[in-house]
Amino acid sequence: MRTVTPPGDPGAETTGGYLKGRIRRKDIIAAARAVYAEAGYHGSSLREIAKRAGITHAGLLYYFPTKEALLAAVLQRRDAEDAARQHLDSSPGLDVLKSLIALAAHNVRHPGIVDLYVRLAAEAVGPDHPAHTYFERHYREARELTARSFRVLAARGDLRPGVDPELAALGFIALMDGLQVQWLTMPDEVDLVGALEAHLQSLLTVPL
Amino acid sequence: MRTVTPPGDPGAETTGGYLKGRIRRKDIIAAARAVYAEAGYHGSSLREIAKRAGITHAGLLYYFPTKEALLAAVLQRRDAEDAARQHLDSSPGLDVLKSLIALAAHNVRHPGIVDLYVRLAAEAVGPDHPAHTYFERHYREARELTARSFRVLAARGDLRPGVDPELAALGFIALMDGLQVQWLTMPDEVDLVGALEAHLQSLLTVPL
DNA sequence: CCTACCGATCGGTAGG
């Protein structure tokens, strides 16, 4: 065997290169997501990730030259999937808020995604963490899209008087995150979607 | 020197034993809190904690026989401090909710406590984590105390109609947690206390 | 992509 394979070009990720390399990269990223979800980023070893992808850890480093490069690829893939799902770049308004709740409902059926997100977000609060900038951007974008949506609702008179769109947006995103932690800790006692709907309804003058 | 020192009796923690040993335990626990806050539990090493406490890691293990025993002591100490502050065991009602917001305001001035809590909670979502049971209990108790408070408000007519006390309680606790993560990630952009007050006000028919 | 290796670090123990 030992056929021609692509170099460990950072930035190429899952696109570009030869077919075999693209498949390997996809497998490695999938394995990394699973292990990060179970053990966080710092708690994960390249050897464990590589084993699940069916190669050695030195082989993994052929495709992703450092541990951080692999994390970057995982985060990039998450963004690509979110964008592909297209729920979030519709025009601001009630639909955006509903699609955020739909995203939460989707996540409840895919606990691994929630695990990955919750663990990485908590690890990345420190400014030195390699995912810190990613989460700053992620939170800022989510908050601004949500704030715009609340402003649209306010202009229509659908927002309960006295509700500040910026604070409501901050709270809505925070509520999603906090609910995920409690839900992961005790899935049977936490109605994630119900709590989100109840919260949103309490901010509106119109039924959901 | 080498004077008589207490054995590594698990359960004794900071009470009991000789004075010197109690002081050492306190120092070690304080160092552990700081390191956990920076690196999480799994990311912390006994050597780093011991160094900050001014001993070797083998010396630390004389007082706390395993890494897990030290974590248990840290969690136990947190509960003791919360109980000593007595904010939380007043009778259910608006005062409890206000004191939770006051606790958040207190935490904003002590980021290390928030860091410790956020990191450990995220790590402990897995049922195998040594702090998992602690956080299950913690969440359940916080949620129940809050739910009781909302029920008291509802009976008085101070709760906005349509608000379910159980879901509101779940949401209030989750909001606190989620806000803490965003606040740690970008302190300048997040008004933690303002968002909590705005949220609580939106659930009430009376001014805060 | 693998084998084989490196230096560093880990939690824990032996023995005083």
Next chain:
DNA sequence: CCTACCGATCGGTAGG
């Protein structure tokens, strides 16, 4: 409480 050690594991590199 320390010195000295153990086996295990880590990310990364050399060299094919």
